[in-house]
Amino acid sequence: MRSLSILVFLMLCNVAVSTFKLSNRKIAKEYREALKKFNTAPQNVPQFQKMNLPDTTIGPDKAARRSSYKNFKKYSELVNEINHDDTFSFTAEINKFSIESESDLNTHFGMNMSASFDDEMFENDTDFEFEPQDEAVEKRDAVELPESINWSYTMSEPEHQRKCGSCWAFSAISSVESAYYRATGLRKKFSYQELVDCVFEEKRWGNGCKGASINTGFLWVTRQKRLASREDYKYVAKDGECKKNTTLNSYINVGLKRLYRVPKTESALLQAVVEGVVSVGVKGGRSLLAYKSGIYYDRYLCRATAYPNHAVNLVGYGEEGGKKYWLIRNSWGKDWGEGGYYRMTRDHKNHCKIHETALRLDIQCYNRKQCEEQKKVNELKKQIETELV
Template identity: 35%
Template structure:
């Protein structure tokens, strides 16, 4: 009887989307692939409705992609049954006033390579990670920058450093951060500068807020941050110079819309209303690892923290068109290391 009710309920939901074909097998396969378990039949019906909405959006968009009208495609990934506001959580990634006075990167004013990709430098870029339902992107981005600088400047390679250490402990040492509700990359640099950082083997990532259990005796030797630089807000020229001459850069973007969440590949170049350049709205930290061009269209290469099954194996190519798309140049910084 319960199974009959559930199927009847889902069929009723599907009837509201006549343009979108779906079978019971497809829905079951989606749930199995991504380990989806719902608390009730009512919740499953709601998730199914969101899935259908996203599927219709993805299908409509990808038809435009096939016709050459847009430069990127979408995909029904693990976020297909949730809304963007659910994934966003706190998203408090705006630069604090105390961080406004940091020294700024000085543009070299030298010719730059046509393309840069730090993934080709051994140890400079780690594998894409997944933050789960915790807005700890700031912690992952900061650690990505630190590891990159140690590899590029010192030739040092380390085990995974602990983002959970930052999520739990910057709330104690730097009171303006809120762990899984959002933090700030520069605060992570400052914390590591003052305290060091443990490895993930010693301080596991769980994807939710916990009490700080930092152990100074277990900090990873050789991970020494001496400070950090910001970049002139909104300057794509300075950002391009920094990623070419310094290495991967921590940046923030406006990520929490359905198109960004379901990005499946290509050069992401949405309408400005979808991905605003307003410096107050970037809400998700990523690691900028390079730039390039394809068929006359320039792009940035960013490593996201939504797993290797998102986008282009965990990466996005974001249009680099001089408009500070998605606010990528609004709040950028990188650490200095010893």
């Protein structure tokens, strides 16, 4: 009889464990289904908040699951607010940032305003021209402005900086890639990690994943005059040891011909982006992380007292439905926003402080004859492709 009781007890325990596992799987399934629903219909966010699921994320740590759900709820409330408030001119969504804590969310930025435009940093470099603000204005007054422009075709597809404040490195490298393509006709993917590691060693320049000024990456390029490929020097989203003394097979000569600081006006920024991609600083926050599509405008985040904390690339501008916008390339992956890009209003003066910190560069082509020949070949290919379309 005792043996039978023990057997029954063990069977009941087994059933209880199985039920617990099924319950966890059910919660995980409901969470995934809820995410899909939000991505297609953000207005359904309040429905999920009424589902009374204290543990909605996958993982063995109950406290962590509850914390994730708390972050998710706060994020979903913001998404719901944005999509129902007419003062916001864009659509938000639940995305890969939705269960992150406030401290984790802050790691997706990383622009340090200190010494952002310290001219003395470039004083000893005589191999290229660094144009002060006033000189740059005079030379660009006569630039004819087209109705719209888009330099995204000169760049590789957007990648994700992950939980590392390396936006400054992504912005610099993306500008270099675009300028290199326009100078040579060759597409190259340069290493973000090289800047993160090697600039980190120069403490006065920056702090790697803890952030750096917007011109730090350009300063590294001017000093080294060569960059490693992204494949050879892979991005790992954390500070590492600089490989500058290691022989890399893919080092490519890259020299800055000219670097100039764009004046803090909308007209100057328009003129600058007509000539090429511009590295700029903007104010970033939760609403930008939640961006899905449309023309971004957030009067709360980008108020007059805001300051730039995120380095990106201005790749163009345009107009849609009577609303003027800047076209911006971000560093949060191609699955964020509009294929890794977002459009931000230029109807309002200096929205999100986009005028405050801006640099544009030209690349020096070392083998001029080869570069010119390759550029002609690329232009011919582009012409043929256009005619076929």
